[in-house]
Amino acid sequence: MKAIIFDFDGTLANTLPICYYAFQTVFKEFDNKDLCSEEIKAMFGPSETGIIKENLLNINKEQAIELYYEKYSENHTKLVKQNSEINDLIRYLIGKGLKLGIVTGKARRSLDISLKAIQMENFFDVIITGDDVIKPKPHPEGVKKALSLLNVKNNEAMFIGDSDADIHAGIQANVITVGVQWLSDYQTLEFSIDPHSSFNSVSEFIDFLKKGVSYEL
Known part of the structure; x- marks a missing residue:
C-alpha cells in the first residue's frame, strides 16, 4: 500500500452538522422550506454550489450560495471539533x-x-x-x-x-x-x-x- x-x-x-445547518438556513431563507437532515443528505453528490443551483427554487442562487458559505464559516468552530x-x-x-x-x-x-x-x-x-x-x-x-x-x-x-x-x-x-x-x-x-x-x-x-x-x- x-x-x-x-x-x-x-x-x-x-462536518455533517455544519453542512446541514448551512443548507437548512439557505432553503428556509430563500425557499421558505424546512428541510430535515435526511432530505439534505439525499441531495449530496454535487458540491454545495451544485446542490443549491440544482435544488433551490429561488432565482437568487448566487446570493444563496454566499449565505451558505457565510453560515458555514461563522458556525464552524461551534459545530465542528x-x-x-x-x-x-x-x-x-x-x-x-x-x-x-x-x-x-x-x-x-x-x-x-x-x-x-x-x-x-x-x-x-x-x-x-x-x-x-x-x-x-x-x-x-x-x-x-x-x-x-x-x-x-x-x-x-x-x-x-x-x-x-x-x-x-x-x-x-x-x-x-x-x-x-x-x-x-x-x-x-x-x-x-x-x-x-x-x-x-x-x-x-x-x-x-x-x-x-x-x-x-
Whole structure:
C-alpha cells in the first residue's frame, strides 16, 4: 500500500452538522422550506454550489450560495471539533511514508475553511474537490484523478469513506475500499455494496493496518 485516499465529510471530520445547518438556513431563507437532515443528505453528490443551483427554487442562487458559505464559516468552530483519533491516524500514516489524498464532493471553498479550522491543511499530497470533477461520486472520476496525481497504481491505494457513493466510486476505480462509521455523524447506516473492510473505530483501523493485511483485487 502506497497511498490512502479519504472522503472528507463524515470520514475525516464530523462536518455533517455544519453542512446541514448551512443548507437548512439557505432553503428556509430563500425557499421558505424546512428541510430535515435526511432530505439534505439525499441531495449530496454535487458540491454545495451544485446542490443549491440544482435544488433551490429561488432565482437568487448566487446570493444563496454566499449565505451558505457565510453560515458555514461563522458556525464552524461551534459545530465542528478537532478529533484526536483522526489526528493520530494521519500522523501514523505520514510516519509510515504513505501518500495521502482527499476526494470529496465538497467545493474547494468550504473544504479550505474546514481544513484550516481543524488544522489539517498541510497533511495531504492531493486534494480533489467537487469543483475538480465533471462527474461526482459515485462516479470514479475523482478517485482515478487522485491516483494519477499521486502516481500510484490502483492496487497500491485504498479509498476510505462513510457513504455508499464512496464505496461505489472506490470499487469502480478498482481500489481497496474501506467503509467507516467512526464519527458521531456519518452518511450511510448500511452499505448497499460491501466494502472490502469496514470499521466502527479509528483505533480498530490502525490495528488493522499494523497487521499488514493484504487483498486481492
